[in-house]
Amino acid sequence: MRIDRLGELDSFPVVLRSIAAATTRLGLAPPAALSGDWFGSCAVIAPTLRAEPVAPDDVFDTATGSGGETVGGGWIGYLSYPDLAADGAAPRIPAAAGGWTDCVLRRDRAGVWWFEDLTGAPMPDWLRTCLANSAPPGPWQIDWAAPDRAAHETAVLACLEAIAAGEVYQACVCTQFTGRITGEPLDFFADAVAHTAPARAAFLSGPWGAVASLSPEVFLRRCADTVTSSPIKGTLPLHADPALLRASVKDVAENVMIVDLVRNDLGRVAVTGTVAVPELLAVQPAPGVWHLVSTVTAQIPAGLPMRELLAATFPPASVTGTPKHRARQLLSHWETSGRGVYCGSVGLASPVAGTECNVAIRTVEFDTAGRAVLGVGGGITADSDPAEEWAECLHKAAPTVGLDLRGQSRDLSTAS
Numbered sequence: 071m072r073i074d075r076l077g078e079l080d081s082f083p084v085v086l087r088s089i090a091a092a093t094t095r096l097g098l099a100p101p102a103a104l105s106g107d108w109f110g111s112c113a114v115i116a117p118t119l120r121a122e123p124v125a126p127d128d129v130f131d132t133a134t135g136s137g138g139e140t141v142g143g144g145w146i147g148y149l150s151y152p153d154l155a156a157d158g159a160a161p162r163i164p165a166a167a168g169g170w171t172d173c174v175l176r177r178d179r180a181g182v183w184w185f186e187d188l189t190g191a192p193m194p195d196w197l198r199t200c201l202a203n204s205a206p207p208g209p210w211q212i213d214w215a216a217p218d219r220a221a222h223e224t225a226v227l228a229c230l231e232a233i234a235a236g237e238v239y240q241a242c243v244c245t246q247f248t249g250r251i252t253g254e255p256l257d258f259f260a261d262a263v264a265h266t267a268p269a270r271a272a273f274l275s276g277p278w279g280a281v282a283s284l285s286p287e288v289f290l291r292r293c294a295d296t297v298t299s300s301p302i303k304g305t306l307p308l309h310a311d312p313a314l315l316r317a318s319v320k321d322v323a324e325n326v327m328i329v330d331l332v333r334n335d336l337g338r339v340a341v342t343g344t345v346a347v348p349e350l351l352a353v354q355p356a357p358g359v360w361h362l363v364s365t366v367t368a369q370i371p372a373g374l375p376m377r378e379l380l381a382a383t384f385p386p387a388s389v390t391g392t393p394k395h396r397a398r399q400l401l402s403h404w405e406t407s408g409r410g411v412y413c414g415s416v417g418l419a420s421p422v423a424g425t426e427c428n429v430a431i432r433t434v435e436f437d438t439a440g441r442a443v444l445g446v447g448g449g450i451t452a453d454s455d456p457a458e459e460w461a462e463c464l465h466k467a468a469p470t471v472g473l474d475l476r477g478q479s480r481d482l483s484t485a486s
Contacts, residue, residue, distance in 0.1 A: 076182075076185055081264070101117055116143070116173075117173065121169045142421070144418050146168055151430075154408055174186050210252060246445050269356070271284050295370050298365060304325050328388050345367070433445065
């Protein structure tokens with residue numbers, strides 16, 4: 071292991087753009103990046119990552135470290151939501167993709183950058199050079215089209231009927247904004263992170279397209295034999311009084327049901343008696359909204375393969391419903407377009423620091439033609455109102471869809 075202190079350097083977006091410009095100039099694979107709150111740090115960048123399609127069973131499949139700020143390197147990638155929708159269309163990008171990096175740049179919470187390499191190799195000359203020469207921001211624009219409001223409200227009504235019939239207690243009904251990007255997805259991601267500061271942002275790209283995740287939510291954090299999940303359920307716009315979330319029967323019920331589902335999922339592989347809920351119904355800010363967040367922990371057998379942990383817990387509880395299997399079946403009929411990477415997971419598995427994965431919400435998927443898809447949705451309970459659920463979708467999308475080159479957001483309240 072090699073660890074070199076680089077100093078404060080520039081901000082995450084500036085450093086990421088500088089590396090991307092250098093990899094393009096040198097014909098290297100582009101960088102991949104995590105930003106927000108990852109491994110006790112505020113940014114992790116793989117300077118060059120050949121992110122290739124992989125079998126879904128192989129994601130995050132590496133020895134898991136015992137935690138700490140040092141990352142060193144590891145496997146970075148994503149896993150898409152597994153279920154098809156009513157249209158039966160094939161995925162727009164591979165179901166899973168990622169790659170291995172021996173080294174990373176890491177920015178600690180004090181703003182200091184570090185170069186870390188699992189093999190002990192020194193920082194490449196090209197990387198040292200590009201860090202001393204910042205690259206200008208690249209122009210980009212995404213022309214978005216709003217989802218079909220009538221179709222979404224029809225799906226919500228179908229969910230309410232299923233709840234009344236006792237088929238499910240809750241389900242996360244989703245829809246999509248669609249668009250096309252002019253410019254580079256990495257420039258969109260860098261600007262979005264600079265203006266919205268999401269807690270679990272992630273980016274990677276390849277010949278297949280790109281994934282720009284602006285997620286606030288932790289799916290799994292694994293350090294040796296300890297696993298943590300922090301599901302989000304319950305949302306209010308940021309201008310509202312956050313105390314209203316804890317006072318909302320609907321939002322509290324939504325969160326508690328998902329906490330029980332996470333407990334059940336982790337309980338499938340946990341050591342008996344170790345599943346716990348150290349935090350319940352915490353109110354936390356996220357870009358454009360307030361959320362109710364809870365935390366579930368468990369101890370798992372030493373050496374449990376990631377594929378077995380994912381088989382028990384994926385897709386994330388907060389984006390499915392209760393009971394999970396039936397909710398997934400019904401959602402595949404109610405939703406008209408496949409979710410893709412939205413509601414899947416993006417993250418990094420480090421043999422030093424452990425594995426951390428987000429829930430890929432607030433996530434834009436780009437295909438090779440520059441088409442962009444942003445999924446949005448919310449949990450439906452017996453107390454849900456279709457119009458209010460539509461408004462919640464708009465609140466969640468606004469910080470991303472409304473972002474322009476000046477970092478301003480436009481009003482989505484009139485979207486149809």
